Amino acid sequence: MEVLKIATAGSVDDGKSTLIGRLLYDTKSLTDDKLEAIEKTSKKKGYDYLDFSLATDGLVAEREQGITIDVAHIYFSTASKSYIIADTPGHVEYTRNMVTGASTSQAAIILIDARKGVIEQTNRHFFINNLLRIKDVIVAINKMDLIDFSEEKYNSIKADFEELMSKRDYQDQKITFIPVSALKGDNVVNRSESMTWYKGQTLLEHLEELDRKDIFNVGTPRFPVQYVIRPKTEEFHDFRGFAGKVYGGELSVGDEVVVLPSMTRSKIKDIYFYDKKYKKATRRSSVTITLEDEVNVSRGDMLVKAGDLPTIDKQFTATISWMDSQKLTTGSKYVLQHGVNKVLAKVDRIHHKIQPDYSGIDAETDALGMNDIAQVSFKLNKPIFYDAFKNHRTNGSFILIDSHTNATAGVGFIN
Amino acid sequence: METTIIDTPTKTEGLPKLKINALESEAIYILREVAAQFEKPVLLFSGGKDSITLVRLAQKAFYPAKIPFPLMHIDTGHNFPETIEFRDRLVKELGLELIIRNVQDSIDEGKVVEESGKYASRNMLQTTTLLDAIEEFKFDACIGGARRDEEKARAKERIFSVRDDFGQWDEKNQRPELFDMLNGEIEMGQNVRVFPISNWTELDVWSYIEKEDIEIPSIYFAHKRNVFLRDGMIWSAEDEVVFRADDELVEERTVRFRTVGDMSCTAAVFSHADTIDKVVAEIRESKISERGARIDDKRSEAAMEKRKQQGYF
Numbered sequence: 142m143e144v145l146k147i148a149t150a151g152s153v154d155d156g157k158s159t160l161i162g163r164l165l166y167d168t169k170s171l172t173d174d175k176l177e178a179i180e181k182t183s184k185k186k187g188y189d190y191l192d193f194s195l196a197t198d199g200l201v202a203e204r205e206q207g208i209t210i211d212v213a214h215i216y217f218s219t220a221s222k223s224y225i226i227a228d229t230p231g232h233v234e235y236t237r238n239m240v241t242g243a244s245t246s247q248a249a250i251i252l253i254d255a256r257k258g259v260i261e262q263t264n265r266h267f268f269i270n271n272l273l274r275i276k277d278v279i280v281a282i283n284k285m286d287l288i289d290f291s292e293e294k295y296n297s298i299k300a301d302f303e304e305l306m307s308k309r310d311y312q313d314q315k316i317t318f319i320p321v322s323a324l325k326g327d328n329v330v331n332r333s334e335s336m337t338w339y340k341g342q343t344l345l346e347h348l349e350e351l352d353r354k355d356i357f358n359v360g361t362p363r364f365p366v367q368y369v370i371r372p373k374t375e376e377f378h379d380f381r382g383f384a385g386k387v388y389g390g391e392l393s394v395g396d397e398v399v400v401l402p403s404m405t406r407s408k409i410k411d412i413y414f415y416d417k418k419y420k421k422a423t424r425r426s427s428v429t430i431t432l433e434d435e436v437n438v439s440r441g442d443m444l445v446k447a448g449d450l451p452t453i454d455k456q457f458t459a460t461i462s463w464m465d466s467q468k469l470t471t472g473s474k475y476v477l478q479h480g481v482n483k484v485l486a487k488v489d490r491i492h493h494k495i496q497p498d499y500s501g502i503d504a505e506t507d508a509l510g511m512n513d514i515a516q517v518s519f520k521l522n523k524p525i526f527y528d529a530f531k532n533h534r535t536n537g538s539f540i541l542i543d544s545h546t547n548a549t550a551g552v553g554f555i556n
Numbered sequence: 557m558e559t560t561i562i563d564t565p566t567k568t569e570g571l572p573k574l575k576i577n578a579l580e581s582e583a584i585y586i587l588r589e590v591a592a593q594f595e596k597p598v599l600l601f602s603g604g605k606d607s608i609t610l611v612r613l614a615q616k617a618f619y620p621a622k623i624p625f626p627l628m629h630i631d632t633g634h635n636f637p638e639t640i641e642f643r644d645r646l647v648k649e650l651g652l653e654l655i656i657r658n659v660q661d662s663i664d665e666g667k668v669v670e671e672s673g674k675y676a677s678r679n680m681l682q683t684t685t686l687l688d689a690i691e692e693f694k695f696d697a698c699i700g701g702a703r704r705d706e707e708k709a710r711a712k713e714r715i716f717s718v719r720d721d722f723g724q725w726d727e728k729n730q731r732p733e734l735f736d737m738l739n740g741e742i743e744m745g746q747n748v749r750v751f752p753i754s755n756w757t758e759l760d761v762w763s764y765i766e767k768e769d770i771e772i773p774s775i776y777f778a779h780k781r782n783v784f785l786r787d788g789m790i791w792s793a794e795d796e797v798v799f800r801a802d803d804e805l806v807e808e809r810t811v812r813f814r815t816v817g818d819m820s821c822t823a824a825v826f827s828h829a830d831t832i833d834k835v836v837a838e839i840r841e842s843k844i845s846e847r848g849a850r851i852d853d854k855r856s857e858a859a860m861e862k863r864k865q866q867g868y869f
């Protein structure tokens with residue numbers, strides 16, 4: 142069984158919750174007691190239809206205000222796949238949640254209200270999914286029932302969106318358009334009888350057939366050491382195991398490796414997963430590696446294949462998505478967490494703020510507020526070992542931690 | 557040496573081949589982050605299937621070393637005897653350190669007042685005992701077995717979830733969790749609740765128990781028990797902690813439990829699933845969500861969120 146994690150984006154009332162609820166309902170993923178609760182509440186509110194949005198809106202405040210305010214995870218499966226949907230809110234002020242949801246997703250659904258067409262919000266949703274290099278984006282044009290299922294109007298919205306696509310940075314991103322009615326169930330799981338002009342797949346059909354290549358597993362192998370295992374028992378007296386996850390490619394017993402930052406060379410002796418030894422480790426498996434030589438390795442160090450070194454540097458430029466109410470300013474200092482490695486970082490220069498709507502207006506600034514996106518240069522107290530984000534998702538991203546509040550204040554994608 | 561390529565990617569980030577391996581690697585990664593980032597972690601152990609699964613994952617995370625943190629059980633005094641017997645045996649077999657703190661002591665010290673009446677339960681009272689124990693041992697990370705699919709408020713929970721000095725959860729001010737990176741930086745007095753199996757579903761846990769051949773308490777399997785029915789739910793009549801009115805008739809039925817919380821608020825289901833594969837098959841077919849069998853959530857729609865804000869597991 143495979144797992145597909147999907148991020149959703151849409152403005153308030155575009156029908157995101159309804160769409161997710163509809164997916165759950167039509168795939169028979171709602172349990173009887175949940176269904177009953179939805180029926181009861183819908184009736185109480187005087188609706189003559191089922192309010193599926195109740196299936197996902199979890200927090201009391203959300204129910205009171207009828208909005209989604211934080212990322213929620215919803216789980217369902219079909220015979221062939223397990224799905225996790227990150228339900229991320231689409232308000233202007235919540236770019237942060239969208240970036241968060243998208244950071245762990247393989248695909249994204251962008252919702253458009255067919256009555257409104259492509260609006261400024263749509264540009265932002267697309268911009269962020271493109272910035273995060275989500276491989277598959279599905280543009281669901283919703284509420285088709287409210288525009289008489291008009292093919293003409295659908296095509297005109299599609300054309301507007303295609304204009305955006307020409308401006309995107311990551312051109313290889315695959316975009317698929319689907320006309321749907323989340324409320325009535327058209328083209329979500331079941332084919333629409335009102336839109337026979339649409340010959341493409343339904344949303345679920347499309348998800349079921351998405352390209353299987355794991356976008357988190359591209360690039361060359363990087364093995365950040367999380368924890369050093371030293372049992373100090375009689376049986377494992379000299380055992381020094383380096384615990385971590387393999388990101389990108391694979392590592393094999395006998396591979397010549399370099400330990401960063403010491404640049405010491407050694408060979409992989411054994412790869413353990415629990416009490417068994419394996420020849421190879423791949424695909425983000427949590428293994429324990431031992432080396433042929435006695436090498437000094439501690440948390441935050443990285444094992445890489447000899448001849449395949451990342452950039453080792455104390456300064457770099459990255460695209461920053463700021464997530465904190467405290468502003469980021471030139472000269473301010475943060476704890477920079479790159480994988481499991483922590484260093485101190487100073488903001489050297491904010492180059493310019495990027496308007497995340499393809500308007501092309503990049504403003505000079507010396508401070509970033511919540512939801513701002515900008516090009517920023519940093520200086521570090523110690524070198525880190527990184528790749529460009531476009532070549533390596535894990536080794537090309539980092540978070541900034543405010544050392545006064547400990548908040549995760551921003552995320553960066555290294556150029 | 558095994559020749560197969562190990563294939564255990566992380567689930568939250570994409571498209572692994574085998575879901576259960578992915579979930580396992582993700583949980584192991586989280587447990588290792590806990591051991592590396594915190595000074596005094598503890599694994600909250602209830603004796604239920606989720607915390608038993610956590611123990612197995614912790615064994616795997618640190619092999620061949622021992623699990624580098626103790627287990628702690630907040631004992632309501634109303635546990636199924638099978639659970640307690642199982643707990644003690646597991647701890648002994650694996651050579652683990654177990655801390656027990658009793659809700660009864662909190663009651664005796666006058667810190668909490670026992671509920672009374674038909675729906676009386678010690679479930680809520682556990683919070684006080686738990687927070688006191690965290691303070692007593694100065695735990696800075698408490699590992700729990702909660703899953704996001706259990707309940708709507710849980711669906712918003714982070715993997716590292718910061719609690720303030722009063723153990724409270726501020727759901728509107730949670731740290732974003734990006735990619736794999738877990739930020740465990742906290743102030744003195746704060747602690748982090750850690751949920752390594754956040755992304756597992758009930759079926760995933762059962763499938764894992766089956767695949768790993770993990771032993772679990774016998775009450776999870778179908779057995780004959782004296783029960784009575786109330787509000788469409790099945791209650792054990794074999795212990796006095798479950799309130800029963802005189803007109804609620806006792807009958808012997810074949811039942812099993814899907815969760816093993818406090819006896820006073822855990823209902824049984826009719827079932828003939830007496831082996832793990834039958835249980836897995838049953839869960840697969842099941843149409844009642846797991847928490848449907850827990851009376852404490854039925855009290856109100858916002859029940860879980862309220863309890864969590866106060867510092868519940």
Ligand SMILES: Nc1nc2c(ncn2[C@@H]2O[C@H](COP(=O)(O)OP(=O)(O)O)[C@@H](O)[C@H]2O)c(=O)[nH]1
Pocket residue numbers: 151152153154155156157158159160194208209283284285286287321322323324325
């Ligand atoms: N007519 C129609 N109404 C819809 C459709 N999808 C959603 N709605 C309605 O639009 C409103 C907002 O939907 P909701 O799912 O709560 O939007 P969200 O804020 O994006 O989660 C609700 O009243 C829905 O019933 C649709 O396909 N057709």
